[in-house]
Amino acid sequence: MPHDPYKALYLHLPFCVKRCAYCDFATAAVPADSPEIDAYVEDLCLQIRRKAKEGELSAIETVYLGGGTPSHAGLSRLSMLLYTLSLSMRLEPDVECTMEANPESLTERMVRDIWALGVNRLSIGVQSFDDEVLRILGRAHDADAARRAVEAARTRFENVSVDLICGIPGQSTESFEASVQEAAHLGVSHVSVYPLTIEPHTPFDAAVLSNELEEPDDDVEAAHMEAAARVLTEAGFARYEVASYAQPGFACRHNIAYWTGVPYLGLGRSAATMTQNAERRMRMQDGRATDDLDARQMAAEDLMLGMRMSQGVSDAQVKQAEALGLAADEAFTELSEQSLVVHENGRWRPTERGWLCGNELYGRLFDLA
């Protein structure tokens, strides 16, 4: 179908040194020297070249190398990938280019080289600065390695993000708060906070089923999420999305693209692509359509995704949805009666409760179409 240009590019590197106990992502534990990774990266480069030739990369404004663990692919493969990318699209400093890295495989050398090759944002999978918690999660690094990785990243990168997980069984509120404090003190510009979810068919799932692991407690997770919001706000971060906090100017543009109906191209195994025009929005993954939405469903989805962010949705956007026949006004009024949303300065925004009980809020908007 004739479609709007892609603005965001996602490159997937689905390899890790080991699988963490909670992980259900499309990734595999593969030794760093495996020829499988070579073949995969070569193929990915070929796909980048092909898309470039087709003109699909000409409007890309953000790039995200995600995983798996991209840093696990090693410097030489990453160099080849970034070099190919720089030949295939405009990779200037104004293009946000994020790479994910894990402490065990992010070296100072890697930090220097990928920075030189055009990566300008590093997202580090720290998860916690507490050794005991890292052990429970089955991570491949300890807290010291995490600190060193963040410090190494900071030698070149101004824009460094860390991921933290909360609500982990065995993780006290003190431990979680200390990790948030530490991230802030290490001078990162961005923090993502995710409550732990037990995904089916993971070791955690098996452990919960056999009563070896307690199920994460919603009340504890809520308390942790509130603690993160408090500590990070005090440290000068602004919460711009339910799980995302940034210093001024450091919100992740690539992620915002996902939440604002911006088309994105995903390359690599299990990477999702969103293609759209004014009438239709499709998501594809591994050659299969996972979503096929009409204009009404698109409008409802935009409202729903918009409400993940602190900026919420504008009156104009609500009006557009109404024009498509969605009873959006009524829905927002109802949601505000439940204190899930609030109307301010011409926009509907989620409240703290709207963030914590997001499924109620998103579900109501999802039902519009």
Added chain:
Amino acid sequence: MTDPNLIRNFSIIAHIDHGKSTLSDRILELTGTVAHRDMQAQLLDSMDIERERGITIKSQAVRVDYTADDGQTYQFNLIDTPGHVDFTYEVSRSLAACEGAVLVVDATQGVEAQTVANAMMAMNANLEIIPLINKIDLPAADPDRVRSEIEEGLAIPADDAVLASGKTGAGVHDLLEAVVYNIPAPTGDPDGPLRALIFDSYFDPYRGVVALIRVVDGSLKKGDRVLMMATGTEVLVEEVGARRPAETAMPQLSVGEVGYLVTGLKDVRQVKVGDTITATARGVSEPLPGYREAKPMVFTGLFPIDGDQYEPLKEALEKLSLNDPALVWEPEKSHALGFGFRVGFLGLLHMEVIKERLEREFGLDLLATAPSVEYHVYRAGGEMISLHSPQEMPDPGEIERIEEPYLKAKILIPPDYVGAVMELTTARRGTFVTMNYLSPTTVEMIWEIPLSELIMDYFDKLKSNTKGYASLDYDFDGYKPSKLVKLDILLSGKPVDALSFIIHKDKAYDRGRMLTEKLRGIIPRQMFEVPIQAAIGGRVLARETVKAKRKDVLAKCYGGDISRKRKLLEKQKAGKKRMKNIGSVEVPQEAFMAILKVDD
């Protein structure tokens, strides 16, 4: 006309799972009635549910020809009876169509409650009983022990019990010979006025109601005008024949024969099990003995989860009752559940089977409320109300007394479990009557127990408290006065009619407390706090609270997560749809089921 001396009418009776149906299949196979390649395991159980549960719900009658060792060809009519206490009356009518019965006892399990009950019924019907010890191919088979159980427990000589295996076919020939020599040929007046017993009926969409009958006197053929004496219905016989096992038309059914009769009637209620058929002209005036109306014992509200399914539910009930005269229903309205039906069943199994068929065969999603029995409520003026639903309960001030149905229950257990059964059954308001040792390994206990207690998962509890050894059989034992109250469950301060039930006063407090606790675990956290209360009249007995939801969000939502997220929201929506909105509280279906399960 077949010489009655060459006819043998018999039934196979057994405790559940003792291999009756498999044995019937072998008989069909060995007599060449059904070719081996056409065998479908347990051919006579034609409904999916019957095959899955290994039980028989409808009676069947199959005619087979057997050329015996004496060179004569006999007409065998094998009548397969329902295998559950819910259908005791149907069983008794099927037996009345026979002269003999094969009593199947599992060589590993021995005599169990329904072995005894069925043998008693067969003896009451004056049937010649051939004991058969089945499953002798199993390593754990102990025919000697079983033989002595049959002799000591049932007082049936078992020296020459047939040893057989339905699975391998061993002993089936011996059985067929035993049928020829031990079971008497039918007697009756071939030239007398017609008398035939209806022992089952079913609805055929093309031919109307078909009755399974046993001709006692006289004969009947296509074109005869006959009268069903209890209902007063007259019909022109459209066809007679026998099932072998496909329906095969015959010129006539004569004295002693078993077969089917096509009535062309549209309502199965006009053809009642136990009724007598006679000729319209030159008929008899006295019907055959033993007729009674099938009466529902257990009532439950059935509500479609989706309100749009009310009409389809009604149509489905109509369709099922075409074939099931024991199924009765009337519309019921619940504030909590909307429009549905109060449905009466012969027993709990009947109820489960019907609910399952409604869901499976008609694609309905149903909610069943707590089963209730028929209470007799006497008002101050002496007027009696038959109460089928807690909702109909008058104000306590207007009630003079309430009576509830009692059962006489017979429980068979190994002696080690006497204490466990005492404890459980006393807790269920049972009154101990007597106890007999049937054999050194089997004790028979007789109890009087309120039906309402029995339907509250008593049987499951009995089984688990006796490691599965207990077997249970019961008979209706009349109405007795009882101190009963209506217990209400309130959500957010409002009574939920579909969760109300009638209970003995002494148990109301414990049950109320247990239920509120259970509901607290079942009702998911909502956006607001939900108090759960149990109350009698205005008096609150127990209270629990479902705390308001604090967190319900999946934080990660990037590229591919969005499709996943949509799926989750769709699932959430479907989940909500399966819940009932009561006021603003979303109540999952398990809440309504919770009432059925009681932890003592």
